[in-house]
Structures are given as structure tokens and as C-alpha cells.
Amino acid sequence: MATVFFLISIYLFFSAETSQSLQSNITKGSTLFTNSTPNFWLSPSGYFAFGFYPSGNGFKVGTWLIGRPRNTVVWTALRDEPALLPGVSLVFTTDGRLLVQNFTQVQLIAETNQKAQVAAMHDSGNFLLYGTNMEVVWATFRFPTNTLLVTQELGPEKILYSSKSDTDDSAGDFKLLMQGDGNLVAYQSKSLQVVKYSYWSSQSKSNTRGVSLTFAADSRLYLANATGFSIRNLTGGTLPVNKTTLYRVTFDVDGVLRLYQHQMGTDGSLNSIVLWSAINREDRCSVKGACGLNSYCDRNGADNIACLCPPGFDFADPNQPNKGCKLNSSVDNDCFLKGANDDYMISTLENTIWERDEYEVLTPVSEEACSKACLEDCYCVVAMFKDQVCFKPKLPLRNGIKNSSSPSTSFVKVRITNAKNIITKKLGKELLITGVVLIAFSLVILASSGYLIYTHQIWGLKVMTSQDCPPDVLRDINLTSFSYDQLAVATNDFMEEIGKGASGRVYKGSVPENGGKEIAGCYGAGELKKVVGEVEVNLEELEKMVKIGLWCVQTEIDLRPTMKQVILMMDGTIVTPPPPPPNSAANN
Structure with missing residues (x-):
């Protein structure tokens, strides 16, 4: 035959x-x-x-x-x-x-x-x-x-x-x-x-x-x-x-x-x-090169595949996704400074891996340890974890594939400042810096400035009746103008600079009023609506601004958030936790 x-x-x-x-x-x-x-x-x-x-x-x-x-x-x-x-x-x-x-x-x-x-x-x-x-x-x-x-x-x-x-x-x-x-x-x-x-x-x-x-x-x-x-x-x-x-x-x-x-x-x-x-x-994702460098291949229905970018990456050519992805940020020199990890966060991709070509391998480790190791390593952009082994691949990433039949986890380090840039463009740079300055200057002005940022219309608050909140709150919930001499006295002749931005420098100061305590009291009693009376406002945003303000005036300096954290809390990128009781801090 x-x-x-x-x-x-x-x-x-x-x-x-x-x-x-x-x-x-x-x-x-x-x-x-x-x-x-x-x-x-x-x-x-x-x-x-x-x-x-x-x-x-x-x-x-x-x-x-x-x-x-x-x-x-x-x-x-x-x-x-x-x-x-x-x-x-x-x-x-x-x-x-x-x-x-x-x-x-x-x-x-x-x-x-x-x-x-x-x-x-x-x-x-x-x-x-x-x-x-x-x-x-x-x-x-x-x-x-x-x-x-x-x-x-x-x-x-x-x-x-x-x-x-x-x-x-x-x-x-x-x-x-x-x-x-x-x-x-x-x-x-x-x-x-x-x-x-x-x-x-x-x-x-x-x-x-x-x-x-x-x-x-x-x-x-x-x-x-x-x-x-x-x-x-x-x-x-x-x-x-x-x-x-x-x-x-x-x-x-x-x-x-x-x-x-x-x-x-x-x-x-x-x-x-x-x-x-x-x-x-x-099985078409098994074709090495089906998707370009720094991307990964995923099934898109029964008959098609899709080329996707991991977090922190953008398509090299949006019209040709199979041509791969590029990093949308670069590692700055400040990554190597102490505390610079605050500029980054970890995003997780399940069952997604790339071709093995690592510069470092850690074993045996847990998922949490693998994620932390990448976050603390300025050279690490992606870490792959499987069977108690953590791989840190070199860039560019090659032949990525998402495969549910091969359980694994990939950690991608993303620069948070990218989010901050988006926030700045969305709200307007000058308005954002002004809001931060007002928060640091006075809790009373903070409440009003938060109102300005999110409504852009109202420049004063209505007077409340004595039945709503104590009478002495009335004079504290309206915008107050200060002369240069008053500011010099409040800041002890501009002794302590706590920050600066495009709008100018920010100094620590104290206004001898107690309206902050009363607003804090309304917040603690869950009655912030009384602060604004009949004016229509977004109560969730008002509450968030008051909470941020209470954090900013804590008497213990270590409890106060950084300028970056204030920005992220304002935008909602990070959750604003309930602040401790204000105590005497509300006077600052």
C-alpha cells in the first residue's frame, strides 16, 4: 500500500x-x-x-x-x-x-x-x-x-x-x-x-x-x-x-x-x-506575537481575540492594538528617595502572564510579599506570582496571555501622579490650588471653599436661626476678608511655611474664633445640613470637605495629611476616613 x-x-x-x-x-x-x-x-x-x-x-x-x-x-x-x-x-x-x-x-x-x-x-x-x-x-x-x-x-x-x-x-x-x-x-x-x-x-x-x-x-x-x-x-x-x-x-x-x-x-x-x-x-492567543510588546492577549468571544494593555500602559498605536503598548509614565529619580513609594500603587491582573525573562526571582513568598517587593523596587514595573514564586520580568514584556486554565497573578506598579494630573486638568489648576490653600488656612474658610469648588455659583452661606445651631456660628459661616496686618498676626509674622503652589505660599496660622468647633459639633451630631440652611448643596461633598478640614487642623502634626493626600481625598481617589474628635484643634 x-x-x-x-x-x-x-x-x-x-x-x-x-x-x-x-x-x-x-x-x-x-x-x-x-x-x-x-x-x-x-x-x-x-x-x-x-x-x-x-x-x-x-x-x-x-x-x-x-x-x-x-x-x-x-x-x-x-x-x-x-x-x-x-x-x-x-x-x-x-x-x-x-x-x-x-x-x-x-x-x-x-x-x-x-x-x-x-x-x-x-x-x-x-x-x-x-x-x-x-x-x-x-x-x-x-x-x-x-x-x-x-x-x-x-x-x-x-x-x-x-x-x-x-x-x-x-x-x-x-x-x-x-x-x-x-x-x-x-x-x-x-x-x-x-x-x-x-x-x-x-x-x-x-x-x-x-x-x-x-x-x-x-x-x-x-x-x-x-x-x-x-x-x-x-x-x-x-x-x-x-x-x-x-x-x-x-x-x-x-x-x-x-x-x-x-x-x-x-x-x-x-x-x-x-x-x-x-x-x-x-487557542489563537497561544501564537507568540499575536499581540505586540507590553500587551497581552485575551479571548474576545468564541472566535476572536483582543490585544489589551496592562494598567499604566497605553496602546502604541490606538488604531492597531496588536502593535503593542507603551508605558504612560517613567520612573523619576525621586523613586530612589525614602518615602517615594507613596507615588505608586499596585494594580492586579488575574491569570495573566508574560514570557519568562526576569531580572530577579523571589521564593518562597506570598502574594502580598510579591506585591510589596515590586512596589518597593524602583526597577520593577510588573511582578508575576505563581506557586509561591515571584518573578520580576524585564521590559519590554513579551507574549502576554490571559489564561484561566493557568492560575497566576500579576502585579503592575502604577504611578499615582498620573491620576493627579488628570484631576488637575479636570478641576482647573488655579481652582484646585486655591482650595488647598483655604483648607490649610482655616476650617471655616475650608467649608466655604469646598462649596465654591463643587457649585461654582454660591459665594456666601445663609444665616441660620438660633434654633438650628448656636448663635455664634452665624459670623463664622460667611467668607471673611483679612487685612495684611491681620494675616501677619495670625501667622506670627509668617513664621512657619507649610506648603506652596502655583498660587503662592501657605503658612500656618491661628484665628481666635470658635466657629470651627461649632461646625465640628454639627458634623459630629450628623447635622451638617444646619450649617447651610436652605441652600441646596451636595451634602456628600460638604461632608467630605469638612472631614478633610478636620484632618488638616489636628493638633498632632503626624495626623495631618500631606498636600498630595488632600488632593487625592478631594477627588475621591482615596477614601476620606472619619477624623478624630477635633478637641482644641478646631481653633487653628
């Missing part, structure tokens, strides 16, 4: 290159122009064409399967060269060379050791050049780009490169190599050809030399040794062989090898379906 398969394969292979009954001959001196009609040579069946096809703003030379609504390119010449300009000619010269000729130069399409006498477009999709004795001196089948057609093979150490996109047939991001050890292996185009960087393999274990990937007429895709004997089937084959069914194998744009079946009609391919895929749809 094996002998029969061997003889059939030999017959199919040689008949494809030597048969003239299924080909259209092209004589020497024939010329095509980009703007000629037609600008291609057609096979006898009308299914395949060789010539110029549109590419970007120009043309390329190649072979395509004619179809509706669009053709399918199966071979491209000068693949990584720029598109040809209109007016270029494709010439089968009188001295037997196949070349492209433009206004300034000549580019050879077929490099041969002898001059060709005739060219032919075969019904198999193979374009051939024949010598004097009708021997094949050159054929497109011998130099596959991203597709194999029936009877075509990928020989030892030969490579299929995916296309850059569905509209750009230049070599793309992935390659499929028929290795010398008999394994068919898929890699990223720009990676070393070692196991670490592979993402799919035929898993051949024979370690046989001289193995080729062969595509039989019945759609069987298999690995054959140097004698043509099949050593491993990738697909079953045994599908119909007739004039209305055509098969092709393409290493697609997404780095996956697929077998297609085309139903042919009088106008070419009517439709196509996928018969086999080396990688299932649900």
Missing part, C-alpha cells in the same frame, strides 16, 4: 511540472503592462492568473486564484520590494529572461542557470519556464511564499512567511520552517529558531533528515522523507478530486496554518471554507 501511495505522489509531482496539456504557453518577447487589458496571463481553466495585481497605490507581480468578490493571491515576486508604479512592464525577453522593467531599472523575477525558451501558466497554479528540451528551469512552486497548492511541497530548511496583512503581501510577523530534523515549526519572524520561541510544531519524533511538507491532490497534507514515504499525516485527505473543487494551504496573517477548500464556478472561486487549522480558534 505504501508503494502505491509513493508512486501516486511521484506521478502527481512530475506531471504538474511537465504536462503541457493543462497550461497556456507564453512565447519569448511577450510583454504585459500595468495598464494593459489584460495585464496577466491566464491558465487554460481560467482559475489562475500570473501578472500584475493591485497592491496599495501600485502593483505587484504574482499568481492568484480568480474569485468573486476578490481574488486570492497565492504567490508574490519581489515580495518585500516596494509596490511597482503604474506604467511598469513585465517582460519574457527574447533571450529567455523573466523580468520587470521600469523607467530607470530592471528587476529579475526568475534567476536561472540557463535561458528559457517558453513560459507557461499551468492549471495547477504553477508558473513555469522551460528550457530547450522542455525541461523545467524555473517554477513558482519551487519558491513558495505563504501558500502551497496541490502537488506543491515545502522542502528541507524552506520557509513560509505569513503576509503582513490581508492587503499587504510583504513578509509578515510569522514564519513556518521545515526544519532539518524533520519537524515543521512555527516561530515569530524575528526570533531565534529555538524551542523557547516556537508556538506550534508537527511534533515529529523520527528526527529524520530530508523531510518535506507535501500537499497531495486529495487535500492530504503530510510530511514525507527523502524517498517520498509518508512519515506523518497532518490532515486525513481522501476528499473529492475534480474540476469544481480546489484546495490550498496558507500560512495566514495571524500565524496559523490552514487548509482551505474552494468551490469553483465559471467565474472562478465562488466561496471557500476552512477544512483544517493547525491551531484552534479558542
Whole structure:
């Protein structure tokens, strides 16, 4: 039985290159122009064409399967060269060379050791050049780009490169190599050809030399040794062989090898379906390089994938998410100062990992310890935790994937000041600094300034009745103007500077009034509504401002928040906890 398969394969292979009954001959001196009609040579069946096809703003030379609504390119010449300009000619010269000729130069399409006498477009999709004795001196089948057609093979150490996109047939991001050890292996185009960087393999274990990937007429895709004997089937084959069914194998744009079946009609391919895929749809995130650097791949429904950025990163090109992500902040020198970790926080990604390439490994550790270790390490941006081991990978991150079947946790360090910048833009820089100054200056003015920030309309508060709050609160809940001399006395001649911003410096001072105590009393009794009377305000915001103010006037300096913490509490980035009883602090 094996002998029969061997003889059939030999017959199919040689008949494809030597048969003239299924080909259209092209004589020497024939010329095509980009703007000629037609600008291609057609096979006898009308299914395949060789010539110029549109590419970007120009043309390329190649072979395509004619179809509706669009053709399918199966071979491209000068693949990584720029598109040809209109007016270029494709010439089968009188001295037997196949070349492209433009206004300034000549580019050879077929490099041969002898001059060709005739060219032919075969019904198999193979374009051939024949010598004097009708021997094949050159054929497109011998130099596959991203597709194999029936009877075509990928020989030892030969490579299929995916296309850059569905509209750009230049070599793309992935390659499929028929290795010398008999394994068919898929890699990223720009990676070393070692196991670490592979993402799919035929898993051949024979370690046989001289193995080729062969595509039989019945759609069987298999690995054959140097004698043509099949050593491993990738697909079953045994599908119909007739004039209305055509098969092709393409290493697609997404780095996956697929077998297609085309139903042919009088106008070419009517439709196509996928018969086999080396990688299932649900596993497409396993393709290394499916998403670019610093990103990770996640399933988006049953049939699609999505490329996402971890916290603290933005897409390098928002219009092309698969091109990867970039950090939206950089580590400042102050990261190395004591207490600078306050500028950062940790965000968590579950079941998300990147390729192992760490600069430090901690073991055994807990999740909490791993998170803390990254937060305290100025060189750490991401830490991956799994099985009590903490990995700190180098940047850029590579081949990220979210996989629920592989439990793990990744910690991403995010700079908090990014949030502060957003807050500043949203509220307005001057208004925000003014609010901070008023908070530090007086609790009474703080309540009023908070009201100003969130309503932008009301510049005074109504007088309350004596039944609502003690009478002496009345004079304290309205904005008060101070002269320079009064401010000098209140601040002890501006003795203690506690902060500064775009609006000026902030000094510690004391106003000998007790309205702060009364407002604190209303807050403690849960009756802040009495402070504003019938004026409509956002009580939640008013309560938050009063709480912040009470924190700011604590008598114990260590209890007072920093300027940054005040900003974050005002914006709601961090929760404002209930302050301790004001005691005498309300006088400050």
C-alpha cells in the first residue's frame, strides 16, 4: 500500500511540472503592462492568473486564484520590494529572461542557470519556464511564499512567511520552517529558531533528515522523507478530486496554518471554507506575537481575540492594538528617595502572564510579599506570582496571555501622579490650588471653599436661626476678608511655611474664633445640613470637605495629611476616613 501511495505522489509531482496539456504557453518577447487589458496571463481553466495585481497605490507581480468578490493571491515576486508604479512592464525577453522593467531599472523575477525558451501558466497554479528540451528551469512552486497548492511541497530548511496583512503581501510577523530534523515549526519572524520561541510544531519524533511538507491532490497534507514515504499525516485527505473543487494551504496573517477548500464556478472561486487549522480558534492567543510588546492577549468571544494593555500602559498605536503598548509614565529619580513609594500603587491582573525573562526571582513568598517587593523596587514595573514564586520580568514584556486554565497573578506598579494630573486638568489648576490653600488656612474658610469648588455659583452661606445651631456660628459661616496686618498676626509674622503652589505660599496660622468647633459639633451630631440652611448643596461633598478640614487642623502634626493626600481625598481617589474628635484643634 505504501508503494502505491509513493508512486501516486511521484506521478502527481512530475506531471504538474511537465504536462503541457493543462497550461497556456507564453512565447519569448511577450510583454504585459500595468495598464494593459489584460495585464496577466491566464491558465487554460481560467482559475489562475500570473501578472500584475493591485497592491496599495501600485502593483505587484504574482499568481492568484480568480474569485468573486476578490481574488486570492497565492504567490508574490519581489515580495518585500516596494509596490511597482503604474506604467511598469513585465517582460519574457527574447533571450529567455523573466523580468520587470521600469523607467530607470530592471528587476529579475526568475534567476536561472540557463535561458528559457517558453513560459507557461499551468492549471495547477504553477508558473513555469522551460528550457530547450522542455525541461523545467524555473517554477513558482519551487519558491513558495505563504501558500502551497496541490502537488506543491515545502522542502528541507524552506520557509513560509505569513503576509503582513490581508492587503499587504510583504513578509509578515510569522514564519513556518521545515526544519532539518524533520519537524515543521512555527516561530515569530524575528526570533531565534529555538524551542523557547516556537508556538506550534508537527511534533515529529523520527528526527529524520530530508523531510518535506507535501500537499497531495486529495487535500492530504503530510510530511514525507527523502524517498517520498509518508512519515506523518497532518490532515486525513481522501476528499473529492475534480474540476469544481480546489484546495490550498496558507500560512495566514495571524500565524496559523490552514487548509482551505474552494468551490469553483465559471467565474472562478465562488466561496471557500476552512477544512483544517493547525491551531484552534479558542487557542489563537497561544501564537507568540499575536499581540505586540507590553500587551497581552485575551479571548474576545468564541472566535476572536483582543490585544489589551496592562494598567499604566497605553496602546502604541490606538488604531492597531496588536502593535503593542507603551508605558504612560517613567520612573523619576525621586523613586530612589525614602518615602517615594507613596507615588505608586499596585494594580492586579488575574491569570495573566508574560514570557519568562526576569531580572530577579523571589521564593518562597506570598502574594502580598510579591506585591510589596515590586512596589518597593524602583526597577520593577510588573511582578508575576505563581506557586509561591515571584518573578520580576524585564521590559519590554513579551507574549502576554490571559489564561484561566493557568492560575497566576500579576502585579503592575502604577504611578499615582498620573491620576493627579488628570484631576488637575479636570478641576482647573488655579481652582484646585486655591482650595488647598483655604483648607490649610482655616476650617471655616475650608467649608466655604469646598462649596465654591463643587457649585461654582454660591459665594456666601445663609444665616441660620438660633434654633438650628448656636448663635455664634452665624459670623463664622460667611467668607471673611483679612487685612495684611491681620494675616501677619495670625501667622506670627509668617513664621512657619507649610506648603506652596502655583498660587503662592501657605503658612500656618491661628484665628481666635470658635466657629470651627461649632461646625465640628454639627458634623459630629450628623447635622451638617444646619450649617447651610436652605441652600441646596451636595451634602456628600460638604461632608467630605469638612472631614478633610478636620484632618488638616489636628493638633498632632503626624495626623495631618500631606498636600498630595488632600488632593487625592478631594477627588475621591482615596477614601476620606472619619477624623478624630477635633478637641482644641478646631481653633487653628
